[in-house]
Amino acid sequence: MAYAIVNGKLMDRSEAKVDIEDRGYQFGDGVYEVIRVYNGKLFTLKEHLARFEKSLASIRINLPFSTQELTEMIKQLIEKNNLHTGIIYMQITRGASPRNHAFPSEVVSPCLTAYTKEMPRPLAKLKSGVNTILAEDIRWLRCDIKSLNLLANILAKQKAGENNCYEAIQHRGQDVTEGSSSNIFMVKNGVVITHPSNELILKGITKDVILQHCRNLSIPVEERVFSLKELTAADEVFLSSTTSEVMPVIEISGSTVSDGQPGTVTRKLQQAFEQEIVSQCGNLIESTLA
Ligand code: DCS
Numbered sequence: 001m002a003y004a005i006v007n008g009k010l011m012d013r014s015e016a017k018v019d020i021e022d023r024g025y026q027f028g029d030g031v032y033e034v035i036r037v038y039n040g041k042l043f044t045l046k047e048h049l050a051r052f053e054k055s056l057a058s059i060r061i062n063l064p065f066s067t068q069e070l071t072e073m074i075k076q077l078i079e080k081n082n083l084h085t086g087i088i089y090m091q092i093t094r095g096a097s098p099r100n101h102a103f104p105s106e107v108v109s110p111c112l113t114a115y116t117k118e119m120p121r122p123l124a125k126l127k128s129g130v131n132t133i134l135a136e137d138i139r140w141l142r143c144d145i146k147s148l149n150l151l152a153n154i155l156a157k158q159k160a161g162e163n164n165c166y167e168a169i170q171h172r173g174q175d176v177t178e179g180s181s182s183n184i185f186m187v188k189n190g191v192v193i194t195h196p197s198n199e200l201i202l203k204g205i206t207k208d209v210i211l212q213h214c215r216n217l218s219i220p221v222e223e224r225v226f227s228l229k230e231l232t233a234a235d236e237v238f239l240s241s242t243t244s245e246v247m248p249v250i251e252i253s254g255s256t257v258s259d260g261q262p263g264t265v266t267r268k269l270q271q272a273f274e275q276e277i278v279s280q281c282g283n284l285i286e287s288t289l290a
Pocket of ligand 1: 034153178179180181182183201202203204205206207240241242243
């Protein structure tokens with residue numbers, strides 16, 4: 001039997017239901033996190049919990065549990081579901097209340113739901129790299145909040161899929177922001193360049209691990225806005241996310257990136273990322289680099 005958490009309680013996943021007037025369901029009034037699990041162990045848990053709390057505070061929802069309680073619930077769910085390699089998805093909404101845009105005037109308890117999913121590492125793609133397509137970034141101006149409202153991201157990802165691409169690279173006018181569900185990096189003359197973590201993008205946990213490893217490896221980094229023109233002239237491009245790790249980008253809207261092969265800086269960072277996984281979660285069965 002697969003288990004899920006609803007309102008802080010562990011239950012049979014097939015019986016996990018929420019109210020039709022839950023504000024997450026009606027308004028997307030809530031926030032979420034996706035955390036990677038390798039070897040049954042949570043990767044970068046502390047960082048995800050910190051971002052979750054920041055997202056919650058940004059939309060003025062109080063976490064109905066302590067971080068410690070939440071951690072215990074998540075760990076119990078992983079154990080109960082026997083999750084080896086996959087993800088845990090969790091979200092908190094403002095709760096169920098008669099429909100009205102403003103916050104409920106009565107006291108409503110926020111609704112926590114969580115479940116796990118087996119998901120192998122995308123090893124073949126990590127080796128070969130992926131194709132991407134450009135998409136205008138039509139999102140709101142608080143993309144730093146990991147909000148349940150994902151319509152613009154959905155439309156961008158759908159455009160990617162319909163064009164046989166793995167991801168859409170979003171841009172506001174000439175400025176590259178981030179992927180529909182990932183951060184974007186380019187490499188030029190050995191320098192790693194990526195959008196600053198401000199309100200126009202999500203501060204990726206994977207992004208921060210990568211930037212830390214750049215520092216460790218003495219790879220120069222510039223966190224600054226870069227243009228579509230710079231992107232198309234890049235030596236290397238890669239994207240990052242919890243599920244995609246350090247993913248080489250070999251094509252953008254039909255144009256090949258450099259020679260169409262994952263670049264050397266990208267490879268180095270993939271290697272460093274794998275070492276980080278091993279140090280936090282133990283040895284991996286298969287490596288990207290083998
Ligand atoms: N930007 C956006 C818009 C995202 O949705 C994500 C991750 C990222 C960047 C990368 O952040 P992390 O490195 O912290 O994962 N999105 C999650 C999602 O919706 N599914 O998987 C990851």
